[in-house]
Amino acid sequence: xxxxxxxxxxxxxxxxxxxxxxxxxxxxxxxxxxxxxxxxxxxxxxxxxxxxxxxxxxxxxxxxxxxxxxxxxxxxxxxxxxxxxxxxxxxxxxxxxxxxxxxxxxxxxxxxxxxxxxxxxxxxxxxxxxxxxxxxxxxxxxxxxxxxxxxxxxxxxxxxxxxxxxxxxxxxxxxxxxxxxxxxxxxxxxxxxxxxxxxxxxxxxxxxxxxxxxxxxxxxxxxxxxxxxxxxxxxxxxxxxxxxxxxxxxxxxxxxxxxxxxxxxxxxxxxxxxxxxxxxxxxxxxxxxxxxxxxxxxxxxxxxxxxxxxxxxxxxxxxxxxxxxxxxxxxxxxxxxxxxxxxxxxxxxxxxxxxxxxxxxxxxxxxxxxxxxxxxxxxxxxxxxxxxxxxxxxxxxxxxxxxxxxxxxxxxxxxxxxxxxxxxxxxxxxxxxxxxxxxxxxxxxxxxxxxxxxxxxxxxxxxxxxxxxxxxxxxxxxxxxxxxxxxxxxxxxxxxxxxxxxxxxxxxxxxxxxxxxxxxxxxxxxxxxxxxxxxxxxxxxxxxxxxxxxxxxxxxxxxxxxxxxxxxxxxxxxxxxxxxxxxxxxxxxxxxxxxxxxxxxxxxxxxxxxxxxxxxxxxxxxxxxxxxxxxxxxxxxxxxxxxxxxxxxxxxxxxxxxxxxxxxxxxxxxxxxxxxxxxxxxxxxxxxxxxxxxxxxxxxxxxxxxxxxxxxxxxxxxxxxxxxxxxxxxxxxxxxxxxxxxxxxxxxxxxxxxxxxxxxxxxxxxxxxxxxxxxxxxxxxxxxxxxxxxxxxxxxxxxxxxxxxxxxxxxxxxxxxxxxxxxxxxxxxxxxxxxxxxxxxxxxxxxx
Numbered sequence: 001x002x003x004x005x006x007x008x009x010x011x012x013x014x015x016x017x018x019x020x021x022x023x024x025x026x027x028x029x030x031x032x033x034x035x036x037x038x039x040x041x042x043x044x045x046x047x048x049x050x051x052x053x054x055x056x057x058x059x060x061x062x063x064x065x066x067x068x069x070x071x072x073x074x075x076x077x078x079x080x081x082x083x084x085x086x087x088x089x090x091x092x093x094x095x096x097x098x099x100x101x102x103x104x105x106x107x108x109x110x111x112x113x114x115x116x117x118x119x120x121x122x123x124x125x126x127x128x129x130x131x132x133x134x135x136x137x138x139x140x141x142x143x144x145x146x147x148x149x150x151x152x153x154x155x156x157x158x159x160x161x162x163x164x165x166x167x168x169x170x171x172x173x174x175x176x177x178x179x180x181x182x183x184x185x186x187x188x189x190x191x192x193x194x195x196x197x198x199x200x201x202x203x204x205x206x207x208x209x210x211x212x213x214x215x216x217x218x219x220x221x222x223x224x225x226x227x228x229x230x231x232x233x234x235x236x237x238x239x240x241x242x243x244x245x246x247x248x249x250x251x252x253x254x255x256x257x258x259x260x261x262x263x264x265x266x267x268x269x270x271x272x273x274x275x276x277x278x279x280x281x282x283x284x285x286x287x288x289x290x291x292x293x294x295x296x297x298x299x300x301x302x303x304x305x306x307x308x309x310x311x312x313x314x315x316x317x318x319x320x321x322x323x324x325x326x327x328x329x330x331x332x333x334x335x336x337x338x339x340x341x342x343x344x345x346x347x348x349x350x351x352x353x354x355x356x357x358x359x360x361x362x363x364x365x366x367x368x369x370x371x372x373x374x375x376x377x378x379x380x381x382x383x384x385x386x387x388x389x390x391x392x393x394x395x396x397x398x399x400x401x402x403x404x405x406x407x408x409x410x411x412x413x414x415x416x417x418x419x420x421x422x423x424x425x426x427x428x429x430x431x432x433x434x435x436x437x438x439x440x441x442x443x444x445x446x447x448x449x450x451x452x453x454x455x456x457x458x459x460x461x462x463x464x465x466x467x468x469x470x471x472x473x474x475x476x477x478x479x480x481x482x483x484x485x486x487x488x489x490x491x492x493x494x495x496x497x498x499x500x501x502x503x504x505x506x507x508x509x510x511x512x513x514x515x516x517x518x519x520x521x522x523x524x525x526x527x528x529x530x531x532x533x534x535x536x537x538x539x540x541x542x543x544x545x546x547x548x549x550x551x552x553x554x555x556x557x558x559x560x561x562x563x564x565x566x567x568x569x570x571x572x573x574x575x576x577x578x579x580x581x582x583x584x585x586x587x588x589x590x591x592x593x594x595x596x597x598x599x600x601x602x603x604x605x606x607x608x609x610x611x612x613x614x615x616x617x618x619x620x621x622x623x624x625x626x627x628x629x630x631x632x633x634x635x636x637x638x639x640x641x642x643x644x645x646x647x648x649x650x651x652x653x654x655x656x657x658x659x660x661x662x663x664x665x666x667x668x669x670x671x672x673x674x675x676x677x678x679x680x681x682x683x684x685x686x687x688x689x690x691x692x693x694x695x696x697x698x699x700x701x702x703x704x705x706x707x708x709x710x711x712x713x714x715x716x717x718x719x720x721x722x723x724x725x726x727x728x729x730x731x732x733x734x735x736x737x738x739x740x741x742x743x744x745x746x747x748x749x750x751x752x753x754x755x756x757x758x759x760x761x762x763x764x765x766x767x768x769x770x771x772x773x774x775x776x777x778x779x780x781x782x783x784x785x786x787x788x789x790x791x792x793x794x795x796x797x798x799x800x801x802x803x804x805x806x807x808x809x810x811x812x813x814x815x816x817x818x819x820x821x822x823x824x825x826x827x828x829x830x831x832x833x834x835x836x837x838x839x840x841x842x843x844x845x846x847x848x
Contacts, residue, residue, distance in 0.1 A: 067137050070133075074137060085123050163423065168365040172367075174366065209262070215258075221251070228244035228247040252292055252295050259287035281341070282356075283337055290333035294326050297329065301322035310448050343367040344362065345371060345428045347436070347494075364427075375434055383411075386411040386412035386415065411437045418433055530574050534570075549563070613659075613664040625639065625641060627670050627671075629670050631662060634650065634658060645657045682745050682749055683728065683729070685727065698755050718730055
């Protein structure tokens with residue numbers, strides 16, 4: 001198992017894993033007949049070793065690799081005869097069904113059937129044997145994986161002496177003395193061998209790289225830390241983010257080069273051997289770990305207060321988070337520098353897995369004593385960082401914030417549990433959870449940074465920063481980064497490369513759903529073929545809509561029906577071709593289709609009804625695009641007819657989506673179906689004193705002067721009745737385009753007003769006269785109802801408000817109301833007296 005406790009090592013392991021993915025696929029191309037005798041012998045040895053459980057992990061891994069190779073050969077052997085077997089089965093099917101037991105068939109057909117069946121049996125025999133061997137190999141791989149996982153779990157849960165015990169401290173002191181003695185003896189022996197002359201000869205090879213390294217780690221590092229800001233100030237806004245990110249990578253590269261130069265200088269001394277070289281190698285990996293972690297901390301929590309933080313933190317929380325993340329990176333680097341060459345109990349790995357380690361590593365008790373302070377150094381900043389990453393209560397919580405909050409809560413728990421586990425003796429379990437949790441947190445931050453970088457690139461491609469973050473591209477990029485990170489996370493948490501290769505192999509081989517086998521290749525083939533068919537269909541539709549159909553005599557509705565129908569047929573054909581190309585037998589979908597028919601009959605009946613109605617609309621075309629229709633309360637112009645619904649644009653520019661079934665089952669008024677001509681009606685009213693014949697002639701003349709009004713049938717003006725205020729007429733005319741009917745009606749109304757003014761024809765309006773039957777009730781109560789003026793005083797002013805007791809009689813006069821006022825006054829002399837007299841001297845109330 002490869003040790004993976006920092007992003008660089010995890011990324012390298014992921015690349016190795018990606019290269020190994022091709023191994024099963026390449027093995028499947030080998031069509032040679034497997035040597036079953038050799039396989040049986042080897043398989044028996046593996047099964048006996050598994051039964052005895054006396055083989056170490058390295059030997060089991062080698063056995064597993066060989067079994068996987070055999071399994072790939074068997075899988076290839078199964079498919080090598082598939083073409084010939086399929087051909088023979090088709091030939092047998094072409095002969096027709098086999099006769100029943102009591103029936104016969106022609107001799108030549110029977111002989112040919114027998115011959116083909118014998119050949120089919122001969123061709124299927126190797127396939128059956130390969131299938132049996134493949135199943136045996138599959139079971140052996142599963143058994144080996146189960147054994148390795150059980151051993152790994154036992155190693156992680158191994159209970160060792162507590163680091164707090166005095167015996168553990170004594171063991172650590174003894175191991176430390178042995179390490180110091182080994183290094184001292186090794187360096188002393190080499191110094192005696194080189195002598196003064198040899199040391200002087202090595203001095204230039206040591207001093208030059210060491211001086212360059214010190215320059216890079218001091219002046220060079222300060223220079224690269226300010227490089228992104230200097231470049232950003234000289235670039236357009238949309239390019240600042242991407243360029244700054246690329247420039248910030250020098251904050252990793254330059255210091256790492258400096259660390260490697262330091263190690264080169266140390267190695268050039270020639271003083272280190274088998275005791276010191278493992279520390280030099282681990283120092284290189286530790287340096288990469290630290291500078292990657294520090295770079296992630298600076299990018300997520302920028303030093304510049306004016307620069308926004310991707311995680312939404314503000315100072316001083318942002319500065320604290322950057323400090324804790326840098327401390328966590330330093331703790332990870334220190335743990336890797338010490339534990340890799342020296343200490344067992346380091347997590348999911350065993351000391352035998354280390355490629356370079358000291359000749360005599362620490363004992364379990366002594367390793368626990370060294371691991372405990374390292375675990376505490378990592379747990380403390382991890383806990384503080386998890387606490388700082390909690391979202392503020394007042395902020396709006398998004399999905400990414402919830403994920404980050406969950407991750408922060410998990411790492412806080414791990415930061416508390418890991419030291420407690422180490423104290424109680426579960427040192428391996430503590431290391432197996434603490435450091436992978438830190439790597440997971442760093443990987444999450446790296447995903448956020450990479451997604452932001454690709455969003456910045458997308459802004460450059462779109463040439464505008466507006467809307468780039470809200471588009472679909474960043475979401476797809478984030479999902480792709482997450483998929484890439486999944487195998488790295490699996491390796492970090494103890495998975496082996498062989499485990500990931502096994503997962504990929506199973507995916508590549510596919511899985512069965514009934515009699516249908518699905519695999520990544522089949523799924524990709526399906527989507528590629530369907531996408532090509534869909535693209536071709538849309539291209540043909542566009543050509544017909546814009547180039548071919550406009551040159552025909554087909555109306556707009558017919559053109560839309562043809563284009564829509566072609567789209568449905570094209571998509572259906574594309575789907576069928578995609579299913580067949582993916583290797584899915586359509587006959588195997590019959591059961592699924594039968595089950596779906598039950599669901600369609602119950603749960604999807606409305607959708608199916610709308611679908612069928614849409615097909616009817618496209619074929620019968622009672623309603624087409626551009627028609628003016630009214631469905632229920634919705635009235636407007638049809639803009640789109642799809643397979644499920646029809647979109648109507650009302651005259652207030654709003655869109656109403658009507659299910660197609662409503663257009664088939666309900667009453668639909670189509671104002672423009674078959675002809676654009678339609679009738680408009682203009683209603684008017686004239687005074688009772690008007691000449692009705694003259695009004696009729698005037699209305700007909702106005703209608704005939706309109707250019708869109710048809711002569712046949714001729715416009716008609718009719719007297720419709722006698723209203724309370726005047727005589728009512730209607731002008732009815734047929735216009736050539738009903739879509740312009742409102743405009744024509746408005747123009748005729750305006751001309752009618754102009755002509756009536758010119759002809760002296762009065763247009764009535766509502767008038768009302770008020771009659772008071774008891775004006776004496778308006779006088780104030782008392783001994784003298786009429787006031788101090790006596791009985792001859794005038795009644796109060798009738799224009800003031802009436803009391804509730806007054807009785808009012810309203811009558812509607814004709815247009816000559818003012819001329820008949822004298823006659824109306826004669827009907828009630830009290831009103832005449834009231835109008836003749838003025839307001840009373842002391843009157844305070846009146847009637848209206």
